Amino acid sequence: MTQTVHTNAQAPSASVPPYQPAPAPQAKLLSLGNIVSLLVLALLIAIPIFSEGFFVFQMTQMLVYATAVLGLNLLTGINGQFSLGHSAFYAIGAYTCAILVELGGVNYMLTIPIAGVVAFVFGFLFAFPALRLEGIYLALATFALAVATPQLLKLNAISDWTGGVQGIVMFQETFDVPVPFGLPMDPGTWTFYLTLFVFAVVYVLALALVRSRTGRAMMAIRDNPIAARSMGISLPYYKATAFGVSALVTGIAGALNAIVIKFVAPDSFTFIFAVLILVGMVIGGVGWLQGCLIGGLAMLYFPNIAEVFDDIVLWVANIGGFADALPSGNEMQQQFIRLSGVIYGVILVLIIYLAPSGAGGLLRAIAGRIKRLLS
């Protein structure tokens, strides 16, 4: 080696700053993120005060979905594994809750953590074959799981517990979710607050997990499995754990869903539902746990997207003054509803093209823009 080569070889490295470990996330109490989180929390708490009935029910449902999105995002966003089969873990949570409440006489609130544990066990076990699968193969295995789930739930041999095709109607004696401690609220409001509480706890724990040693190991595996392994991170252990934790959170969402709907049946847990969770995650932002509320909203409104679309067209038509040229309102809405799958698909494709990192990516881009403008 001569001097020329040496100086040249060193030239680029001089411009690279010396390696510094990423700063540990500081527990600043008044960071922007915390302020926004608290605002959102306050807003959520206020919902039943300012509205009632159906909207509160919808928001409860949204929180349930957000929990499921959070669960899937822990697997895909944090650990880089795919699943088209999370409807299965959701179903396990829901059925665990329903069976314990109806056949075991267990308090429904107690069934929520139990459902999580049961789902964790199933997720952890499913992870073992799934461990050896990557990318599209894992998608295939979980796709098969999702397609087979309703049939498994209908199985005659277990129909004494699961109720077979009919499923299980819950709270048959009390007709509604019993409100505990003599709280002065109607069951709808109570389920909302219960769901919000569970969601908030799960969310905080999930963030804590991601910031922990385990979370960092999971992300290292996502970013570069080979490098992670060479740093001594056990791939099977962390991948199975990620699968288990993800199933746990999704199972809790399933249990909440059973309590909110007061009913479980095999055909609620189809492949289409697994896809819906995936879509919620993609819209919220893969790897951005905070996006789960946006994902929950998307899951809530996406199936009704045709109506939203119809409203938009009517609105535009009214402004543009060509409303008379459209078919009568009801007829047009029917057409849109029948086309909802198409609208749904096109929106998905557009998201992938235009905002592949979902709402999280968009928000970050906007925040970056603003920061640059300010400085």
Place this chain on the structure above:
Amino acid sequence: MSAILKVENLEASYGELRVLRGINFEVERGGVTTLLGANGAGKSTTLRALCGMIQRSGKIMFDDRDVSRMPTEDIVRIGVAHIPEGRGTFSTLTTEENLHLGAMARPNKKDEIESDIRKCFEFFPRLQERRNQQAGTLSGGEQQMLAIARALMLRPKLMLLDEPSFGLAPLVTRQIFDILADLNKETGTSMLVVEQNASLALELADHAYLIETGSIVMSGEADAIREDESVRASYLGY
């Protein structure tokens, strides 16, 4: 003699990282030019940029045509055969299929192609023995022969060779370079060779350029370069 390849101010980058910082060089018609340089200097990148395999800018004239915006497939079709680093064999296809693929950019004249394959087999009898074997099962030297033969099937005007000695035993490397010299003499195909083994490359080449961190730092007749003190010290090792 005119230049078959003339490169002006070629720049290329991998994402944010700029690898070539505006280089100029030529390959003479029927001549052999070599690019020398250390690992990571930008030699392979130069070849990849020439063929449009990575983002590039600058002017590339091949056979008096501007190819600087042409996609890879079209550059191949007008007679540039690129033998990539690691040889780029179609490992699950047979030797003979690999040769057929070499002629993919030529008009589909069965007789001509068959006769060219026979010529390749005459030139590389080893390949004939292995004609129905999967290319991935060939030895390193055989795969390099196959890569050269496949390039010849194009009847190229210019061959770009990226590290022909890569992973080969010294004896085999010597054999490959002898073959290249013969080919150049017999067919008059112009060649641009990128090589770590500078002394072998300088034997084969008539012109040489020295690349360091993306820029050309020296150029000239191969003999003159070989005599240069600094080159001798840093690349030839004597």
Place this chain on the structure above:
Amino acid sequence: MELFLQQVVSGISTGAIYACMALSVVMIYQAIHHLNFAQGEMAMFSTYIAWQMMAWGFAWWIAFPVTIIVSFMGGFAIERVVFKPIQNAPVLSHIVVFIALFSIFNSLAGFIWDFTIKSVASPFGEGPFMGSTLLGKHQAGMIAVTILMLVMLWAFFQFTRVGLAMRAAAVNPESARLVGIRVETMTALGWGMASAIGAVAGILIAPVVFLEPNMMLSILLYGFAGAVLGGLTSPLGAVIGGFLVGIVENLAGTYLGGIGAELKLSIALALIIIVLVVKPEGLFGRKIVQRV
């Protein structure tokens, strides 16, 4: 023993459905190294096109080739229009777009042709095949067409220049470009061929299961199972795999009693997971080399 043989033969005749589907799964896998989750819906849509033409009064020997050509062009166009912009995007983006296509075709078929069940006549006719009690004429026809397609595909890939170019593009896209092959065109051709094969599968399946927008989801799962079992890199393997899945399904239904019949989809699930874990290259496939 007689019961066993009987079940094997009838397994083969159901297996013909899966074999067809598996063949189109393998075709797309070869071209893009992905599994198209919308493959079944695309086949279903093609089948509707054929049904519509026959409903308009065209004879099947006009409707079928036209449908196959339209499907080929449709598959080609989908690759060019939908997938080209995301060719370098991560796997998840592809999966989401497959799901989007799934939703679009499913909904569009329901919108155009509504969700009522339609019956499609078999071009091979009804009734038993050569007096056999085990095999219907249609089943025999299906098996024949599947095998014919397999032979044609083999010949195409083995003896034609385009077939060779497609194989090369699948094995090593970068080198393929360096010998002048237009890799993107080859990929789109792969899509076209997969969707044409899917159309054949759909048309053959429709007389057995009835035509409706949701007919394909479970068949696709069996198709995947067949393709994985036989090996995703081997068209012949996929066809054999499809037949095997049919046989396993029938035997389970016979010998496991009620549970076997109830667990049909789970058998596919179990097959997929077991094969992927124990022998990911399948029975006849090449080892899948994980590129790092």
